[in-house]
Amino acid sequence: MPDTTDAGGLTVGQVSARLGVTVRALHHWDETGLARPSLRTAAGYRLYTAADLERLHRVVVYRELGLGLDRIRAVLDDPAADVPGALRAQRAQVAERIERLRQLDAGLGRMIDAHERGPLLSAGQQAAVFGPGWNADWPLQARRRYGDTRQWQQYAERSAARSPQEWQEVADDVAGFERALAEAMDAGVAPGDPEADRLVERHREVFTAYFPLTRRMQVCLGRRYETDPGFAAHYDGIRPGLAAWFRRVIDAGARAHGIDPDTATWE
Incomplete structure (x- = not known):
């Protein structure tokens, strides 16, 4: 034309x-x-x-x-x-969209922060939730070690949406599980016993607060609980020998599901 x-x-x-x-x-x-x-x-x-x-x-x-x-x-x-009325109605819709965008921006900011530092809690809040023995540097250390993994991404997604009260509920669940673990060891529960197997399943359920835990991944964690100085000190501080006993319980549960603990990998 x-x-x-x-x-x-x-x-x-x-x-x-x-x-x-x-x-x-x-x-x-x-x-x-x-x-x-x-x-x-x-x-x-x-x-x-x-x-x-x-x-x-x-x-x-x-x-x-x-x-x-x-x-x-x-x-x-x-x-x-009614031109002014039409424009007012449109302005109200724009205001709603702006608010949604503000919420989206805030959510994106929380997600970025969670990916970079884990729990969105101050050092004081972390101490109040996780106890005085908690080290606020641990999430940053975990990010440096696992930040490029799918599990860290899942952990960050959960962290971004979790309030201090919800973190407190997670900490209470973990503490309750660890008490049950120590009581079972005190009661002479042996790896492979029905009660031990129930504790293995409970551990996986509690752990989903961080990310989904497969049985093979659980075996790998059991190894770390016994061999990593920080984890071992934590569990053995609850009951002497608890870290090694917990690993044996996890390994027995894995064998019951056809998994060889000696060859299990993080998957």
Whole structure:
């Protein structure tokens, strides 16, 4: 189509460039009767007059404000249309979208923080929730070691959505499990006993507060509980020998499900 002015009007190309809308949009508005050109060239090309351009300006403004094409048509063509009312309603919708975006921004910020540092708790909150023996540096150490794993991502997702009260519930569940573990060892429960197997399942359930734990992953954790100085000190501080006993309980449970603890890997 030639991009020239003819008979005092502007071509579609000229209007498209002037208003920053696509030629396709102009054609659509013409075909639906929203904004039709008043003139045509001898060859049948559309030409827009100054009045047409003014209407198009209004269409563009209202569209940028978020009004649908039917609402725009009513605003432009209905003498009884409540234009301020329509704009107020649109403004209310914009305010709702802004609030949703603010919430999204806050959620993204929490997710970023959780990926970078784990629990979204201050050092004081961590001590209150996890006890005075808790080291606030442990989550950062874990991130440096596991930050590129799927499990850390799952842990971060749970952390981002968890309040201090919910973290307290997690800590209470862990403490309750560890008490049951020590009581079972004191009672002479042997690896492979039904009570021991129930504790293995309970451990996996409690651990889902951090990320899903497969049986093979549980075996790998059992090894760490016994061999890692920090974990071993924690469990043996509850009951001497608890770390080694807990590992044997986990290994027995794995064997009952056809898993060789000696060859189990983190999967």
